[in-house]
Amino acid sequence: MAFLDILVYPDKRLRQRAEPVTVFDAELEKLVQDMAETMYAAPGIGLAAIQVNVLKRVVVMDLSEEKNDLKVFINPEITPLEGTQEFEEGCLSVPGVFASVERVERVRINAMDVKGNPFELETDGLLSVCIQHEVDHLNGKVFVDYLSRMKQDRVRKKLLKEQKESASQAA
Ligand code: NI
Helix, strand or coil: CCCCCCCCCCCHHHHCCCECCCCCCHHHHHHHHHHHHHHHHCCCCEEEHHHHCCCECEEEECCCCCCCCCEEEEEEEEEEEEEEEEEEECCCCCCCCCEEEEEEEEEEEEEECCCCCEEEEEECHHHHHHHHHHHHHHCCCCHHHHCCHHHHHHHHHHHHHHHHHHHHHHC
16 A cells, blocks of 8 residues: 555646546556545545546545545546535645535435445435535535635635745755
């Protein structure tokens, strides 16, 4: 297993659109394992492949307190069902920033597991928020995009400054 580097906002590579997975092989299983390790180490509750610069529609997630319930979504698709909810979101690609985002409350998810077996589930609450956040990533979107221009500017400046500082420390 390997830890992967997580791209940090406003990195333009986070704006790419991920491609559907068509081959379910050992390479995909390794990617999923490496993404899970990277997510647990961060630590975070969800990670999309595009955040580690892999342009595939792959998402890993673990919402359990014990961190023993890894969920894998390959080629996830969301159908909005009903309601709206607001949740304070964060993101491994936007470290230290949390902001409230309004999303659909109840959604249907259609996806495949790592072997390519399709599954479907309906959900609300944190899983619903999280899968909407991760599918946004696969489409080149970050939760910061939902904030006001002024807040987006503030987040961009803060993170660019931090990246500059950590780069000069490393040099
Ligand atoms: Ni995120």
